[in-house]
Amino acid sequence: MxxxxxxxxxxxxxxxxxxxxxxxxxxxxxxxxxxxxxxxxxxxxxxxxxxxxxxxxxxxxxxxxxxxxxxxxxxxxxxxxxxxxxxxxxxxxxxxxxxxxxxxxxxxxxxxxxxxxxxxxxxxxxxxxxxxxxxxxxxxxxxxxxxxxxxxxxTSGAPLYQRGCRQKTVDAPLKENLAAGILRLSGWHPGVTLLDPMCGSGTFLIEAAQIALGIAPGAGRSFAFQRLRQFDAAAWKRLLDAAQAGEKSADHAGIFGSDLSPVAVRAALANLDRAGLLPAVTLSTGDLLEISAPASHGILVSNPPYGERVSDHDELAEFYPLLGSALKRRFAGWNCYLLSADTRLPKLMHLTPSRKTPLFNGALECRLYEFRMVAGSNRGTAAMPPV
CATH class of the missing domain: 3.30.2130.30 (VC0802-like)
Structure with a gap:
């Protein structure tokens, strides 16, 4: 019916x-x-x-x-x-x-x-x-x-972004379905190197690892439709069995995460471990302004701090130019995607985004900025030359 x-x-x-x-x-x-x-x-x-x-x-x-x-x-x-x-x-x-x-x-x-x-x-x-x-x-x-x-x-019960993976969080965690949407908008797919250099509790990393290993996002949770009288338990079991049959064994998937905060890295480690995804991800503690790209090309995604998350706008005004400089120096050949509600971000980074996608992080209006970091002149390519 x-x-x-x-x-x-x-x-x-x-x-x-x-x-x-x-x-x-x-x-x-x-x-x-x-x-x-x-x-x-x-x-x-x-x-x-x-x-x-x-x-x-x-x-x-x-x-x-x-x-x-x-x-x-x-x-x-x-x-x-x-x-x-x-x-x-x-x-x-x-x-x-x-x-x-x-x-x-x-x-x-x-x-x-x-x-x-x-x-x-x-x-x-x-x-x-x-x-x-x-x-x-x-x-x-x-x-x-x-x-x-x-x-x-x-029919869902708990919101579907609650996959049952993330138990430890840090300030301003990103919801899983927004992170999944950003990964898809970036064009990332398994086989392409992925880096989140401000990984927090690891939301991007968990979503990417599940995708790489063929794990359905709802495979580890229950749903409200199971409590309705219309529920067809046999049909549900067939769907769940088929999803589980498509899962791959955990292995490194070219997914990298780091954070300046050891507390954040420990939270991401615990969440990945609890979900059985730790073998797929390389985690480290490091400053985005100093780390090197893990490959010659790939996709960088991150949710950097902005005005709704930290109170000191002067501090951000100092951070963004350093961020832009680090991307130009260390990530030539990468496509970088930054989610921010701070409209000053591109100007202060001294980078021109090649694309701006409006997104909402809860009630907060944001932009997903795409920066294509290519070597040489950025005229007409929206990327800055490395320095």
Whole structure:
């Protein structure tokens, strides 16, 4: 049976999400800001949860109707057959987002949806589910447009960027799906040397190592669809077995990481080790301004410090020219990709980016700057000569 779904993702990565969903077998894809609507059978939903590196959540649409008041939304939720999808012994959480809605209180709308779900359960079963805002069995999402309300059941559970690999973090960690999107935008693929010289807790390294070893991002975690009454355990086992059969044994994959902070390197080491990915990565403690490139050419990706992450703008103004100089001196032949919310970065680095891609790190608007570091004059190539 074909159902309707919505997959969310970091803003700026919608086309990559379309690619993921298409590969999973989705149809009738409609891209909007922050996600993609699509239609698919349940096995495609399972496959997308398991394999998409870009999606944040995949939601199953269970109801949709126009509204004018909170009572209209209550009636829509009451008319939805929630007991067909889960049981009263399971806990629930309701979240509502709105765009251009005339209703004044989202909290009140959330309460009305919760009341309607409980009233429907009382009517059908004589029991009602309890609310658990921390670790619910079932998440209900409401979306209010200017005229229409849509109700969804979450098929993912914990956000899909929570792969189950990263336990130790440092300040301002990058979400895994944003890191995966940056790797894809950079054009990196297994066999090309990769370096993150400010690796923090190792998000880029973990994503790249999983890709190199053919490990599905969701292979080590559970999903909310497993707790729905529609769950097909046999179909899920076939998908999971096929994913695990495609994994390669851990071996060095030309992936390098370093950081000035020994604490960060230890965190990355622990995370890679926990995920069984340590043999694929070479880690070291080192200053980006002093380290040498590990190969004659490759791709450098990094999330350098910027104004939202460190408070001293004067310190950054001193760091960026040194960063630009280090890239010119030591990384000729490399394509370098830096994510930053600091629009001063290219100018202060004395480098002209060949491409600027708008991306959002949570609510923070950033740019992914591409610098092609080639030897010789940079006129017309957007790279600076080595010094």
């Amino acid at each position: 074909v159902e309707t779904f919505f997959a969310s993702c970091p803003r700026g990565l919608e086309q990559l999400l379309v690619d993921d969903l298409s590969a999973a077998g989705a149809r009738d894809l409609k891209q909007i800001s922050g996600g993609v609507h699509f239609r698919a059978e349940w096995t495609v939903c399972y496959r997308a949860n398991l394999h998409s590196r870009i999606a944040t959540r995949i939601l199953w649409r269970v109801a949709h109707a126009p509204y004018r008041t909170e009572d209209d939304i209550y009636r829509l939720a009451l008319e939805t057959s929630w007991p067909r999808s889960f049981v009263s012994e399971q806990t629930i959480r309701v979240d509502v987002t709105a765009v251009k809605s005339a209703l004044k209180s989202i909290d009140f709308v959330t309460l009305r949806i919760k009341d309607a779900i409980c009233d429907r359960f009382r009517r059908d079963t004589g029991k009602r589910p309890s609310v658990d805002t921390r670790q619910p069995d079932v998440r209900v999402h409401g979306f209010l447009g200017s005229e229409d309300c849509t109700l969804y059941l979450d």
